[in-house]
């Protein structure tokens with residue numbers, strides 16, 4: 227293998243490039259990235275950077291003077307327009323083609339949009355550094371009425387930051403509770419209540435009809451007045467550029483358990499791997515196919531994809547990627563952490579601490595197994611559950627472990 231191209235210059239792509247080098251690959255590495263910025267960290271975009279506490283220099287994923295050490299050719303501000311998986315050619319919008327022996331797809335995800343969203347100057351989305359700086363310029367002086375559409379993690383983080391900057395904040399959610407997809411209805415309701423206690427107006431079961439110059443119009447005719455609107459209704463994986471590539475795309479790039487991409491006919495395409503928010507793969511530890519939209523997964527998958535690409539090229543066995551998924555979210559003074567998975571039919575039990583104290587550990591039960599663990603302001607308890615989840619613990623074993631926490 228002489229040339230590896232990494233498509234997407236963010237967390238997963240950077241970790242892939244770094245790992246190729248640390249694992250001893252001495253061929254050519256080209257990283258193509260649509261944004262003009264060197265890889266930067268997204269979590270602060272809705273937190274410290276949006277709040278004005280940090281400046282962009284603080285969120286580099288690698289110190290600026292250490293990029294050259296990687297011996298990587300960066301093609302930034304260049305978009306991958308198409309891939310011919312079978313012949314190993316990547317087409318770029320600058321008119322050039324890159325022939326490759328190995329390819330790691332790490333193009334992440336983009337914000338889902340409402341119809342006509344682009345027509346209104348006061349309507350924002352939040353995925354990139356530029357999005358965050360634009361929104362921060364509006365929120366900084368306070369005294370706005372901010373409406374956040376969507377009570378997912380990004381929406382609630384923006385709501386908390388906007389409120390802390392002295393704005394009046396309303397969150398509009400179509401589902402019966404916030405965070406249903408990530409945490410289920412019961413714990414989503416608990417997190418929503420923490421926002422209400424801190425002065426955010428959280429309205430669930432609300433049907434947004436359309437965006438309006440004066441705010442957000444609901445389907446029952448009510449106009450929720452607002453001069454800043456943030457749309458946080460989830461993301462879609464960036465796979466449009468792979469149309470016609472010959473790879474299987476199904477809400478993400480479909481891979482096997484070692485992160486090797488599948489062709490549309492279901493066969494593996496040797497040498498093509500994927501990592502991060504764009505990837506869907508079967509996690510053997512949970513017996514589920516997953517697409518995970520969180521930081522730790524993107525970082526670890528970037529490294530795992532690079533290792534497996536190299537291993538196979540050297541005739542070694544690739545290693546299945548089967549982690550316990552993890553994410554965190556900071557909202558006001560509340561740190562939410564989650565390990566594992568949450569499904570709608572999971573039973574949820576608060577095992578340690580108390581919801582009303584804003585400090586607790588909740589366990590998610592699926593059948594006879596521990597499925598997930600949610601910590602609110604309880605980092606030590608959450609981390610102690612990691613090994614329990616990784617070991618595939620039964621529900622009773624998990625309760626016994628949690629009973630020892632103080």
Ligand SMILES: Cc1cc2nc3c(=O)[nH]c(=O)nc-3n(C[C@H](O)[C@H](O)[C@H](O)COP(=O)(O)OP(=O)(O)OC[C@H]3O[C@@H](n4cnc5c(N)ncnc54)[C@H](O)[C@@H]3O)c2cc1C
Pocket residue numbers: 233234235236237238239258259260261267268269270271272304305306307332333334335336352353354380464467501502503504518519520521522524552553554555556
């Ligand atoms: C505001 C915000 C806050 C977050 N907070 C948290 C948090 O607190 N905790 C947590 O666990 N996770 C958080 N996340 C999620 C985490 O940041 C993502 O999971 C992570 O960034 C995914 O990394 P990635 O490299 O897979 O994709 P991305 O970061 O989406 O990067 C993909 C890159 O590929 C580029 N690209 C796309 N298409 C092309 C193309 N055709 N050609 C070339 N380049 C292309 C994109 O421009 C982008 O730069 C947050 C995300 C956001 C947006």
